[in-house]
Amino acid sequence: MADERMNEMRKFLDARKGVLKTMIPNVGMSEEDFIRTVMHAIVKTPKLLDCTRESMWLALSQAAQLGLKPGTATGDCHLQPNKNKKTDRQGNASYETEATLIIGYRGYIALAKRSGQIGAIQAQIIYEHDVYDLEYTRMEKPLIHKPVIDRDPGRMIAAYCIWTEKDAPGEPKVEVMRRDQIDKIRQKALRGQTFGPWVDNYDEMARKTVIRRAQKRWMLSEDDLVTRAEEVVRATEGEVTDLPTSPDDPFVGDPPPPVANEDAKRKGARGAKARAAAALATPPVDLTPPADEPEVVMRSSTEDVDRAIFASPSDGDDN
Numbered sequence: 001m002a003d004e005r006m007n008e009m010r011k012f013l014d015a016r017k018g019v020l021k022t023m024i025p026n027v028g029m030s031e032e033d034f035i036r037t038v039m040h041a042i043v044k045t046p047k048l049l050d051c052t053r054e055s056m057w058l059a060l061s062q063a064a065q066l067g068l069k070p071g072t073a074t075g076d077c078h079l080q081p082n083k084n085k086k087t088d089r090q091g092n093a094s095y096e097t098e099a100t101l102i103i104g105y106r107g108y109i110a111l112a113k114r115s116g117q118i119g120a121i122q123a124q125i126i127y128e129h130d131v132y133d134l135e136y137t138r139m140e141k142p143l144i145h146k147p148v149i150d151r152d153p154g155r156m157i158a159a160y161c162i163w164t165e166k167d168a169p170g171e172p173k174v175e176v177m178r179r180d181q182i183d184k185i186r187q188k189a190l191r192g193q194t195f196g197p198w199v200d201n202y203d204e205m206a207r208k209t210v211i212r213r214a215q216k217r218w219m220l221s222e223d224d225l226v227t228r229a230e231e232v233v234r235a236t237e238g239e240v241t242d243l244p245t246s247p248d249d250p251f252v253g254d255p256p257p258p259v260a261n262e263d264a265k266r267k268g269a270r271g272a273k274a275r276a277a278a279a280l281a282t283p284p285v286d287l288t289p290p291a292d293e294p295e296v297v298m299r300s301s302t303e304d305v306d307r308a309i310f311a312s313p314s315d316g317d318d319n
Contacts, residue, residue, distance in 0.1 A: 005049045010039060012053065013060075020064050025225070027067035027114065034064055038079075041071025047081040048099060055098035062101045062232050066111065066225050075204070076107035080196070100236055102197055103229055105208035108215070111225045112163070117218060121163035123207035127153030134176060143174045155179075159206040161214040175214035182206050189237045208233075212240040 013020075013035045020031040038060060042048045048056070059079055063070050068077045080100045087093050105123050112118040124145065126132050130153060131146040143162060147153065160176040186198045186205070198205050212230060220227050 002046065002049075006039070006042065009042060009049060010035075013038060016057075020060075023061060023064040025065070025067045029067060029069065031064075034069060037069040037072060041079055044071060045079065045081065047097065048079055050097040051081050051099040052096055055096075055100070059099040059101040066103075066107075066229055066232075067114070068103065068107050068110070070101070074106055074110075075104045076110055077101060077103045082196075101232060103208070103233055105204055105211055108208060108211045108226065108229065111229055112211075112215070112218070115218070115220060115224050115226055117166055117220065119164040119166050119169050121161070123159065123161045123211050125156050125203055125206060126158040126160065127155065128157050129154040134174070136174075139171055142172060143176070156203065156206065159210040161207075161210045163214065165218075173214075173217070175210055175217070177206075177210045177213060182209050185209050185238070185240055209240055216240075 017031045017035070020034060024031060024034060056079075060070070063077055063079075066077075070077050070079045080102050081097050082100055083095050083097050085093055086096055109121055109123070112121050124147075126145060127148065129148045129151065131144075131148070133144040134142065136142055143160060145160070156179055158176055158178050159182060160174055162172055162174045164170075164172050186202075186209075190196070190198055193199075212233065215226055215230065218226070
């Protein structure tokens with residue numbers, strides 16, 4: 001049964017190669033590469049086969065238009081299956097499993113470098129036992145960060161994004177967010193949920209959050225891929241605002257308490273698909289495979305993935 005469903009999904013995607021070819025930007029990725037990567041992602045997360053075809057196509061269309069491969073080792077983006085509650089006009093409730101595109105912080109970094117305006121860029125976490133010094137008026141080196149590596153670094157206290165622009169490579173810029181500021185963004189995104197990337201991958205989401213705030217300072221056009229990625233993420237995760245904070249703000253870094261029932265648990269996911277649908281325009285596509293389509297058997301293959309992993313700066317010189 002599983003092999004049959006995998007073959008059906010492969011046929012579904014192969015029938016749409018032409019549409020995918022028009023979506024994918026010139027980033028050295030063919031529609032065949034994209035489909036092969038998607039199939040590997042489904043092997044790793046079989047629950048994606050339970051997702052509605054409409055939600056899968058929406059998520060895959062968004063990834064294709066951004067030139068990101070879901071589920072690769074670089075962590076640029078991945079597909080997340082969510083069981084969402086639906087209510088019809090008569091008030092009858094039912095649940096549907098829908099796919100959502102989650103763009104990782106490395107995906108943002110890849111898109112930033114493709115923009116042509118950003119040179120080097122990193123997003124890092126500062127822990128309480130690290131050595132750090134932030135001084136915005138020190139233009140040539142606004143942030144010095146020396147991570148502790150010989151003992152427990154302690155709890156996270158901040159995240160930062162540091163970058164250079166192509167026209168000013170010797171003047172790094174930095175955006176810093178404290179833990180309480182990040183947690184306010186997390187609370188809005190969770191909306192009472194106890195699952196998802198904010199629960200399972202807090203540090204990576206913190207990096208992505210500070211990059212999202214930093215990109216507001218980049219002079220990018222509306223058609224830039226970073227801008228379009230932000231539209232997709234904003235639809236499902238909310239806005240990253242310059243939140244007013246004070247020393248009296250409560251620390252909200254602990255995980256949210258368990259929810260009382262399944263309805264409350266899934267409440268935050270309601271309507272995410274509808275909000276994301278408007279983020280990227282997708283050509284109308286017939287979701288029914290052609291009747292005369294030949295049988296396609298999925299082939300196993302390996303894929304070489306370029307790893308875009310940024311090492312932590314030892315003294316702030318690497319940007």
